[in-house]
Amino acid sequence: MDFKTIAFDVMGSDNGINPALEASIQLLKEKKDLKIIFVGNEEEIKKTLTKLKFSSDRIEFLNTTQSIEMTDGILEFRRKKDSSMVRAIELVKEGKADAVTTGGATAPYIAACHFIIKELEGVDRPAFMPVIPTIIKNKVTLLLDVGANLECTPKDLKNFALMASAYSKIVNDIKNPLVGLLNIGEEKSKGLELHREAYKVLSDSKQISFYGNIEPRYITSGIVDVVVTDGYTGNVALKSAEGMGKNLLNEIKTALTKNIFRKLAALRLRKAFKEVSAKFDYKNHAGALLIGLNKIAFKSHGSSDKRSFYATLKMTYNAISNDVVNKLKEALKDE
Amino acid sequence: MDFKTIAFDVMGSDNGINPALEASIQLLKEKKDLKIIFVGNEEEIKKTLTKLKFSSDRIEFLNTTQSIEMTDGILEFRRKKDSSMVRAIELVKEGKADAVTTGGATAPYIAACHFIIKELEGVDRPAFMPVIPTIIKNKVTLLLDVGANLECTPKDLKNFALMASAYSKIVNDIKNPLVGLLNIGEEKSKGLELHREAYKVLSDSKQISFYGNIEPRYITSGIVDVVVTDGYTGNVALKSAEGMGKNLLNEIKTALTKNIFRKLAALRLRKAFKEVSAKFDYKNHAGALLIGLNKIAFKSHGSSDKRSFYATLKMTYNAISNDVVNKLKEALKDE
CATH class of the missing domain: 3.40.718.10 (Isopropylmalate Dehydrogenase)
Structure with a gap:
């Protein structure tokens, strides 16, 4: 065997x-x-x-x-x-x-x-690539780098895109993975020099299905299969989203258990909440590949x-x- | 008058x-x-x-x-x-x-x-400063810059801290506003050159109550009154958190209205959900000062x-x- x-x-x-x-x-x-x-x-x-x-x-x-x-x-x-x-x-x-x-x-x-x-x-450098759950059923997004390299070159981002696309094909069964460049706006002129250059490099590649710039608010929206960024920005985006998710769920929990009447009503919705938290639960996506x-x-x-x-x-x-x-x-x- | x-x-x-x-x-x-x-x-x-x-x-x-x-x-x-x-x-x-x-x-x-x-x-430059709701009742955090200047110097960040502290005192009635430096880790060696230098400058100021580095996951936790960062990173942090919040609330809404039984139970919790969404609703905090x-x-x-x-x-x-x-x-x- x-x-x-x-x-x-x-x-x-x-x-x-x-x-x-x-x-x-x-x-x-x-x-x-x-x-x-x-x-x-x-x-x-x-x-x-x-x-x-x-x-x-x-x-x-x-x-x-x-x-x-x-x-x-x-x-x-x-x-x-x-x-x-x-x-x-x-x-x-x-x-x-x-x-x-x-x-x-x-x-x-x-x-x-x-x-x-x-x-x-x-x-030149590996990237740290977690799997991000999205609101689309069974669809995940690969986000890289989230911290292995704080500063990256356009070439690094291109390599991240090539590798994550291949991974997405092989492991996530996506035929033609769509790659987004994390940026503060959709227009190709947006962001810093790194982003404008990376935009060109990613557009020019025949191996990459380039979606264009993707704003941080859409990382969990399931629009693309891969999001590439430098490690500093990726780390900030990931941790901001995680923090907001955690704080929001805690607030909801507090509000729903404030008194016995709410607790009773919330009990009837247990399954609904489980569905949501299963989708966004980082425990099911705790692993990150050093790609x-x-x-x-x-x-x-x-x-x-x-x-x-x-x-x-x-x-x-x-x-x-x-x-x-x-x-x-x-x-x-x-x- | x-x-x-x-x-x-x-x-x-x-x-x-x-x-x-x-x-x-x-x-x-x-x-x-x-x-x-x-x-x-x-x-x-x-x-x-x-x-x-x-x-x-x-x-x-x-x-x-x-x-x-x-x-x-x-x-x-x-x-x-x-x-x-x-x-x-x-x-x-x-x-x-x-x-x-x-x-x-x-x-x-x-x-x-x-x-x-x-x-x-x-x-040298104004900053775009939105008010961020936190999980602490009636406590908000001022986040700046979120996009007026994509790249900033340590001096810029110090000016942001001074101005936002003053604003926090005057408008939010905080006696001694605590300022955090957005960074990917708490240790003072973390982040890029900008962050290490800004850490020093902020520590040295007698006018600023410096908390130290604050990770993006804690922006909405109400630990500090002011979070300073460059405009690129601030924009990414803000939009990531907003996107996660929005997607999560939408998912919950979908799960709670999936069938008539859930809808009925959810109706009894309407007040609880209103409490949470009022807290995190960006409409109540739609304004940003160009400070x-x-x-x-x-x-x-x-x-x-x-x-x-x-x-x-x-x-x-x-x-x-x-x-x-x-x-x-x-x-x-x-x-």
Whole structure:
């Protein structure tokens, strides 16, 4: 059997190792060709698996003595050579695993992947690419970069567009993915020099179905399949939208539970609210691909629970199944 | 009586002149020391006022033959010398009105105000400053710049902080307004060069109560009274949050009206939903001050309805009552 192997750094996320292991167990039960190498404190991992009454010949362990903390600096991975994060990335680099996943600190992870795995030919920098839910049923939008590179060139944005289009075709089954350039207005003269140049570069490409500029208010509207931007702006757009969503839902919750009469009426609408929150729930979209590397590297939210890790592991598994990296290579070559 | 006079450009907004006039009538009835000079097509304005059965000795008219359209370029105001927008701004410049308000095109308005009214001493550029509702009851946050200047210097951001702090004290009654610097992380090393330098400048100022960096997800959380940022980033943050809010509320509405049972249950919660949407409704906060000019200039959403115009006119009236420009001057001098 042709196994798909994920090197999973289970240390360094906010909620301890339990949710990471529970999510792994769930996916291992579903996917019979999945192998997971748990990287971290082997004793602790094994103890927890025993508690969870799970054993399998499709799991392995790589014991490490260090771990990267959320407070660690971006280059801490160089000093912590026996950290679970570094060791997990090395497993992929050495071909012992097909992909790496972590819920650990973002900045050191990006730096370590950049130095250890390196980028695809023609790519100067990888991008951090989360999946954004939209108001269109079953439609998601890929947003990149959201923070791997704060400043980008028009060429970077073009590479992001090429890679995300390929990913959208392969993984999201979109025949002709539409790419939008995040900007403060629709006219092609809008924005900074970067945007005007990127607009030209994206228009000129035959491989990219360019929609034109897309305003931040339409990111969640499902108009395009891919939104490209520099990492600083992407991060601001993503976090603004998340903050508004969270605050708004909290306000609604507070208003609906203010007194017993409202609570009773709200109970009857439970299913309706579940439908909405399922659509916009970031836990179902907790994983972001670090796209543009020679190997598959996923990152799950630092505060991931079981459901978040499960979603990320499944995305990782799908990326391996779809041979994503080789297809991204081809997409970049065609241009 | 010491009248407060607003020059109101009633042309050029999306919904015709009706909502502008209806809002004016409402505020004129409430504030007996308010005068409004309606600038635009005098015949059309008078006809509409007659239809609305309104007359007053506190209204005047300035007939103009041109108007700035939404599609007009940024410097169109130079060619359209007899446009309602230009004439209204000139009334303020000449001291015939205390403030100007419009629902017309944003970019030409900013340009025309810059060229005709000019900036306060020490201010290189005005900022566009909307009022953002937060989850804290009766607490708003001033966000600037959101698009008057796409690129800013640390000095600009400091001036924004000084002016918005003064405004927050005067108009929002905040004793010691807290200022946050919009950034992608809380640590002072985060962001681009601009942010690291601005962090220093803001920390060093004795006039500014500097909170530190604030992430976009907390703009609507009511942590700070003022958020400063460059116009490009501010515009992205604002529009991302607005888009998410709008899409989320639409989704909820769709889910709650899916069938008759849900509709009936939702009816019982009408008051709860009204509470939430009143809090986050941008119509109650449709006005943005163009802060940093020698005179008071407000802008209402292009798609303003009566309620939006009313909110903007009221903000304009309050700014005149509070002698805002002179107090901003003092705040800049103290530094």
